[in-house]
Amino acid sequence: MTRFRAESETERRALFTDAITAHRARDSPFCTFEVETEDPTWIQVGEDVLNLDCTDEELDRLESLLNGFSAFSIEELIRPEDADGTNVRIQAYADEERLGGFVERCFRTVYGQPAEYVVWASEV
Template identity: 50%
Template sequence: MGRFSADTPKERRKLVVDAIGAHRERESPFCTLTVGHEAETDVDDSETETKNDDGETDRSESELAPPWIQFGDRTLNLDCTDEELDRLKALLGEFPAFKIEQLRSPEEAEGTNVRISAKADVNRIAQFVERTFQEVYECPKSATVWAVEV
């Protein structure tokens, strides 16, 4: 695999295809795709920061950590807030070959971990990943997606 990031819809889908191909070729347990922090420059910091009792700025872990999606063994794995989970379920209606297999909401974590069976070809998986970053996580259209683990 020669490149590890992409910032246009077409290139991001190609990156997903290449990352899954490299993952399968290497027989690794999974590959991980994430949106780079630089993509968050389109967000106004005042929308995500709050002041604590000491007047210091607080940001929740979910606001600091970029969205990520893992793929392995024909399964997608991702974390969602309640609102993102609602958007994910709506998106899944357009992808009948993708089904939620497991929802886990540990008490010590905010949000839900979602495992989705992805019984589709790699191009359809790439389309789903692209739409998930755009519609579920509401990433900017110019967001950079990184293949951080293959």
């Protein structure tokens, strides 16, 4: 894998797919995607599980998004007492391209990122 930053939707989807493919080929514990903002927004992919943090409003949007992805389902919700939000683990039985598409939709729909947002594959 030679690129770790993307800003157009086409580039981001390719980055997500390539990073997930590299993660699986390397048998690494997970890969992490972070949006280039002051308040880092991130999504981790490990094998067939996605991990992300959500506010209550973001969780509502995530649950709505999941209605369109039958191979994806919430596996676990963790609500730490000392945090303002929920850690969500999503079971996803899908190929790398479908996972990449879902990650893009999460950043856009759940987190409300603009069309030109910049993302980094910070861990693969």
